[in-house]
Amino acid sequence: MKRDHQETICGGGGGGVANYGRKSKSGKVECPSMSSSTTGKGKMWEEEEQGDAAAAGGGMDELLAVLGYKVRSSDMADVAQKLEQLEKVIGTAQAQEDGVSHLVCDSTVHYNPSDLSGWLQSMLSELNVPPSASTTINHLQDHIQFSSVDDSEYDLRAIPGVAAYPPTYVPEHENARKRIKNSFVSEPATTEVSESTRPVVLIDSQETGVRLVHTLMACAEAVHENNLKLADALMKLIDLLAASQVGAMRKVATYFAVALARRIYGIHPQPPPQDCLNSYYSDMLEMHFYETCPYLKFAHFTANQAILEAFATANRVHVIDFGLKQGMQWPALMQALALRPGGPPAFLLTGIGPPQPDNSDALQQVGWKLAQLAETIGVEFEFRGFVANSLADLEPKMLDICHTESEAVAVNSVFELHRLLARPGGIEKVLSSIKALKPKIVTIVEQEANHNGPVFLDRFTESLHYYSSLFDSLEGSGLAPPSQELAMSEDYLGRQICNVVACEGQDRVERHETLSQWRTRMGSAGFDPVHLGSNAYKQASMLLALFAGGDGYRVEENNGCLMLGWHTRPLIATSAWKLATTESQ
Amino acid sequence: KEKRPKFCINDHVDILIEILKRLDGRSLGVAASVCRLWCNITRNDSIWEDLCFSHVSPSPPRAVRPVVVALGGYKKLYMGCVRPVQSRLGESERVGRAWTRDVEVQLSLSLFCVDYYERLGGGGGGGGGRFGGDASASSLMFLCKPVNV
Numbered sequence: 002m003k004r005d006h007q008e009t010i011c012g013g014g015g016g017g018v019a020n021y022g023r024k025s026k027s028g029k030v031e032c033p034s035m036s037s038s039t040t041g042k043g044k045m046w047e048e049e050e051q052g053d054a055a056a057a058g059g060g061m062d063e064l065l066a067v068l069g070y071k072v073r074s075s076d077m078a079d080v081a082q083k084l085e086q087l088e089k090v091i092g093t094a095q096a097q098e099d100g101v102s103h104l105v106c107d108s109t110v111h112y113n114p115s116d117l118s119g120w121l122q123s124m125l126s127e128l129n130v131p132p133s134a135s136t137t138i139n140h141l142q143d144h145i146q147f148s149s150v151d152d153s154e155y156d157l158r159a160i161p162g163v164a165a166y167p168p169t170y171v172p173e174h175e176n177a178r179k180r181i182k183n184s185f186v187s188e189p190a191t192t193e194v195s196e197s198t199r200p201v202v203l204i205d206s207q208e209t210g211v212r213l214v215h216t217l218m219a220c221a222e223a224v225h226e227n228n229l230k231l232a233d234a235l236m237k238l239i240d241l242l243a244a245s246q247v248g249a250m251r252k253v254a255t256y257f258a259v260a261l262a263r264r265i266y267g268i269h270p271q272p273p274p275q276d277c278l279n280s281y282y283s284d285m286l287e288m289h290f291y292e293t294c295p296y297l298k299f300a301h302f303t304a305n306q307a308i309l310e311a312f313a314t315a316n317r318v319h320v321i322d323f324g325l326k327q328g329m330q331w332p333a334l335m336q337a338l339a340l341r342p343g344g345p346p347a348f349l350l351t352g353i354g355p356p357q358p359d360n361s362d363a364l365q366q367v368g369w370k371l372a373q374l375a376e377t378i379g380v381e382f383e384f385r386g387f388v389a390n391s392l393a394d395l396e397p398k399m400l401d402i403c404h405t406e407s408e409a410v411a412v413n414s415v416f417e418l419h420r421l422l423a424r425p426g427g428i429e430k431v432l433s434s435i436k437a438l439k440p441k442i443v444t445i446v447e448q449e450a451n452h453n454g455p456v457f458l459d460r461f462t463e464s465l466h467y468y469s470s471l472f473d474s475l476e477g478s479g480l481a482p483p484s485q486e487l488a489m490s491e492d493y494l495g496r497q498i499c500n501v502v503a504c505e506g507q508d509r510v511e512r513h514e515t516l517s518q519w520r521t522r523m524g525s526a527g528f529d530p531v532h533l534g535s536n537a538y539k540q541a542s543m544l545l546a547l548f549a550g551g552d553g554y555r556v557e558e559n560n561g562c563l564m565l566g567w568h569t570r571p572l573i574a575t576s577a578w579k580l581a582t583t584e585s586q
Numbered sequence: 587k588e589k590r591p592k593f594c595i596n597d598h599v600d601i602l603i604e605i606l607k608r609l610d611g612r613s614l615g616v617a618a619s620v621c622r623l624w625c626n627i628t629r630n631d632s633i634w635e636d637l638c639f640s641h642v643s644p645s646p647p648r649a650v651r652p653v654v655v656a657l658g659g660y661k662k663l664y665m666g667c668v669r670p671v672q673s674r675l676g677e678s679e680r681v682g683r684a685w686t687r688d689v690e691v692q693l694s695l696s697l698f699c700v701d702y703y704e705r706l707g708g709g710g711g712g713g714g715g716r717f718g719g720d721a722s723a724s725s726l727m728f729l730c731k732p733v734n735v
Contacts, residue, residue: 302696328703329700329703329704332696332699332700332702332703333696333697333699333700335699336653336695336696336698336699337692337696339649339653340646340647340649340650340653340695342647344649370703370706371703373706374699374702374703374706377656377657377702378652378653378656378657378699379652379653379656536689539686539689540689540692540693543675543689543690543693544693546674546675547670547671547674547675
């Protein structure tokens with residue numbers, strides 16, 4: 002078997018890597034390349050590696066990178082040796098029926114597993130293995146739990162470059178307008194890649210589909226240049242083209258067309274909630290979105306896992322939820338707390354929500370339901386609701402935190418922080434309020450997209466790609482249209498689209514930013530990242546496997562954060578934070 | 587021919603329970619239709635407990651039982667969560683799974699709890715709660731729908 006691997010590796014190219022990947026689909030640790038390198042054919046292999054490494058960025062081994070492991074080519078021999086040591090120690094420990102096996106059982110939590118070198122170092126230092134020469138490995142034990150990146154990396158599309166998979170659709174908007182004006186027959190050529198756009202695979206690759214996207218882009222550009230007559234003319238064309246489409250493409254195009262129309266004709270939708278019906282309706286939309294697709298569930302489960310790990314030893318725990326809504330995140334956390342070894346802690350939940358137009362106390366109703374659940378499962382529970390128009394209105398002293406030694410505080414924000422970017426100074430105020438609360442952990446889930454750039458056209462393009470992927474994933478959810486749940490989930494997204502495209506200034510609240518942007522912001526505000534462990538990854542990937550269309554969803558680990566995406570496009574990202582060590586004094 | 591004393595399993599309920607405890611879900615359902623005694627035994631929730639957790643090792647902590655019972659019982663947990671989860675994952679193409687039975691249990695319990703919460707009636711005042719109390723609470727619908735693999 003090693004020889005086979007050798008051959009396929011040396012075969013090179015995208016095809017070879019894909020085959021290599023497919024062979025190793027057992028539960029075993031996926032690094033037979035390590036064993037190859039130590040069976041004497043290693044020298045040839047390492048020479049190959051040098052060549053490949055030159056091509057790879059940052060000196061990382063390219064082939065392993067496709068599988069999701071980041072190993073420097075220069076470190077390969079070192080990593081191989083450490084693996085041998087590890088295997089030897091575990092082998093001997095097994096023979097002695099030692100307690101070392103507890104390190105390799107299911108409850109071990111791994112952080113940043115793609116950094117193979119670092120992981121090995123931590124394992125070895127835990128086991129107190131002195132560095133020593135060792136013999137050849139034959140194979141590694143089955144039960145070493147490696148949270149390798151899931152099968153997405155075996156998917157041809159994940160291989161960078163166009164060799165392995167046909168080129169994805171890339172829109173260009175520079176000559177689109179002229180082309181549409183002159184003739185409808187010419188084949189649009191997708192050549193240039195604009196810096197601000199990301200390629201996306203659109204399901205409908207027929208000519209009208211492509212033309213529709215071009216027309217949308219052209220219309221957006223016309224709006225951007227304030228050429229409203231042209232924009233108006235293009236709108237009519239868009240309506241025509243959209244009518245000929247089916248499925249996700251049609252829906253996305255329709256929502257974007259409507260949003261563009263609003264922008265052109267100056268009909269600005271009021272930011273919700275404005276009336277009782279509106280607020281009720283948007284909650285209902287979100288519930289359907291919660292049920293139809295895994296995004297919200299993923300957000301809740303991964304954030305809960307981070308909170309659980311931070312609360313491992315506390316006797317009193319206090320969670321502040323920046324957007325309580327229907328409180329769907331908390332039953333699962335409460336159940337996990339109830340089953341915590343050592344018994345459940347006392348659980349205090351502070352829920353924050355917008356004022357209700359009909360003056361009903363929605364927060365208290367949710368709190369009451371949660372209290373019922375808590376009583377059923379035997380968790381001491383207390384609830385407090387805070388009504389606030391915007392998170393920036395909150396003052397830390399309002400929340401009345403009592404900092405006893407055994408009380409741990411967590412702050413949780415699922416798709417709430419980006420709204421603060423609409424007001425100058427909003428996000429800074431909230432982040433400093435969070436710091437004043439001295440939380441043990443801060444969990445943040447946000448959309449993975451930049452819909453907050455200064456240029457309208459860039460925002461339009463970005464959001465077109467983003468929501469196309471989202472709608473694609475809804476299409477694959479196995480719900481046959483016409484289905485009320487599907488329609489409501491789409492409407493939920495459609496409102497976001499409308500806000501991104503048609504609103505400006507303080508009304509434009511859907512100011513999504515990417516994980517790297519949030520990382521920078523949190524870092525400079527005085528927070529250190531906390532890595533989400535392998536438990537969160539396992540739960541998330543299992544959750545996704547349960548959804549119809551599960552093969553399209555991908556969980557990715559990104560420097561300790563988890564991202565959920567559709568095929569190759571990451572769509573939401575969960576990250577966890579704690580106060581930077583210099584601050585927590 | 588010597589007459590052997592007749593052995594009727596129904597006279598030995600404790601053995602019967604031990605046997606039924608080891609059946610899979612479908613067989614239990616069939617067993618429930620055999621006779622009244624068997625039906626009563628299968629109604630006993632503890633048989634379903636083994637079904638949910640017998641393949642999990644180490645076995646879940648004792649604290650699990652009161653929680654599961656309070657949320658509706660093991661049979662409900664099995665029918666609503668554990669069975670669909672297992673069958674859905676069995677169908678899944680993901681051979682190189684990173685997860686384990688342990689995670690499966692955690693996830694099933696979490697989903698079970700979310701489902702219970704969704705079915706709760708509304709709060710004390712106001713409009714009797716917004717979306718609770720709906721008998722067709724659908725947070726687990728995604729498990730019940732047929733998968734187009």
